[in-house]
Amino acid sequence: MTSPSPASPSPASPSPPQPSSAPLLKAENIRKTYRKHKDTIEVLRGVNLEVLPGEFVAIVGKSGSGKSTLLYCLCGLAQADSGSISLCGEPLDAQNANHLARLRRDHVGFIFQDLNLVSALNVADNVLLPSKMAHKPASRAQIGDMLRHVGLGGMEHERPDNLSGGQRQRVAVARALLRQPEILFADEPTGSLDPATAKSVMQLMRAGVTPRSSLIMVTHDLDLAATADRVIVLADGVNHATLRHPTSEQLFELMQQAS
Numbered sequence: 001m002t003s004p005s006p007a008s009p010s011p012a013s014p015s016p017p018q019p020s021s022a023p024l025l026k027a028e029n030i031r032k033t034y035r036k037h038k039d040t041i042e043v044l045r046g047v048n049l050e051v052l053p054g055e056f057v058a059i060v061g062k063s064g065s066g067k068s069t070l071l072y073c074l075c076g077l078a079q080a081d082s083g084s085i086s087l088c089g090e091p092l093d094a095q096n097a098n099h100l101a102r103l104r105r106d107h108v109g110f111i112f113q114d115l116n117l118v119s120a121l122n123v124a125d126n127v128l129l130p131s132k133m134a135h136k137p138a139s140r141a142q143i144g145d146m147l148r149h150v151g152l153g154g155m156e157h158e159r160p161d162n163l164s165g166g167q168r169q170r171v172a173v174a175r176a177l178l179r180q181p182e183i184l185f186a187d188e189p190t191g192s193l194d195p196a197t198a199k200s201v202m203q204l205m206r207a208g209v210t211p212r213s214s215l216i217m218v219t220h221d222l223d224l225a226a227t228a229d230r231v232i233v234l235a236d237g238v239n240h241a242t243l244r245h246p247t248s249e250q251l252f253e254l255m256q257q258a259s
Contacts, residue, residue: 023086024183024214025051025074030083032069043069044080045237051183056206056215058225060251061234062259067218068113068187070234074216075108075185076100088182105134109181111189115172117160123147124156127175138178146174149204151197165192173201177208184208186217190224202227222248222255233258 032044043066051057061067072078074085076092085092088107092100109130110116117126124143131138140156147153150170160168169192176184186205190198202224209215217228225231226248233241233251235258243250 021052022089023050024053024088025049025216026084026086027074028084030070030073030080030085032066032073032078032080043237044073046083047234047237047239049074049232049239051214051216053182053214054209054211055230056209056228057217058228058231059216059218059234060220060222060225060231060255061240062255063220065234065258066237067234071185071187071216071218075110075183076104105130107182109176109179109184111172111176111184111186113188113191115168117168117171119160122157122159123152123163123171126160126171127178130175131179134179136179143174143178146178150174150201166194166197169193170197170201173204177204180208180213182213184213184215186215186219188219189217190219190221198224222251225251235259 027047027049030044030047030049031042034041034043047066047070059067059070069078073080074087076085076087076095087103090103095103118129121129124140124147127143127146128138144153144156147156150173152167152170152174155163155167160171163171169189173189176186184205189205190201193201198221205215205217206227217225219225226246229245231243231246231251232239233243233254240258241254243254
């Protein structure tokens with residue numbers, strides 16, 4: 001997302017925008033292995049993925065299927081052993097660490113399971129930090145609006161250590177949405193939230209998808225995954241299936257087959 005002045009998205013989710021033709025993300029034949037003691041664990045064994053502007057793509061799979069590893073490779077925080085990844089038109093394997101950091105800073109947003117909040121900063125400054133680093137300043141009023149959207153109104157001056165796990169998760173969501181990134185990567189973004197709050201947060205994330213931006217989410221929640229435009233089922237490190245606008249029942253059946 002590239003507007004010069006960030007604006008808080010509406011909680012209401014309109015009809016999904018129509019994707020354009022040029023992908024924001026393209027990954028081909030991604031392979032990744034890890035060594036554990038004397039064993040070699042092949043986590044990704046040739047994953048292919050393409051995400052267009054305007055798309056919300058969910059990635060599901062049983063524990064150990066490579067979902068989070070794939071997400072980290074796609075955003076350049078982990079390096080694939082082989083294959084090619086293009087992010088916002090730039091090949092990741094051709095960039096040095098500094099260029100990758102700038103690419104993520106300027107174009108990418110993250111919501112990770114470990115949240116990465118700064119304990120020395122209050123809630124408002126945690127939300128503002130990535131936007132400030134990307135030279136996309138936001139006003140305190142905009143920060144306050146965003147926090148109210150995620151159910152944290154009036155908590156701008158609290159420190160992360162004083163918040164519950166679910167509240168910290170909502171700070172991380174607000175931080176990512178305020179930046180209005182072109183690609184938002186989310187790893188289990190509702191894992192610590194109650195069902196009602198999870199639904200509200202997903203509406204916010206969905207509303208943040210514009211014709212020029214995309215959302216890529218890893219989740220174990222099949223009901224949330226079913227709200228995506230497209231769902232990719234990973235199994236044994238490869239694309240097991242891809243469905244457009246599936247039901248949670250269809251996803252459950254595919255997960256059972258993949259097991």
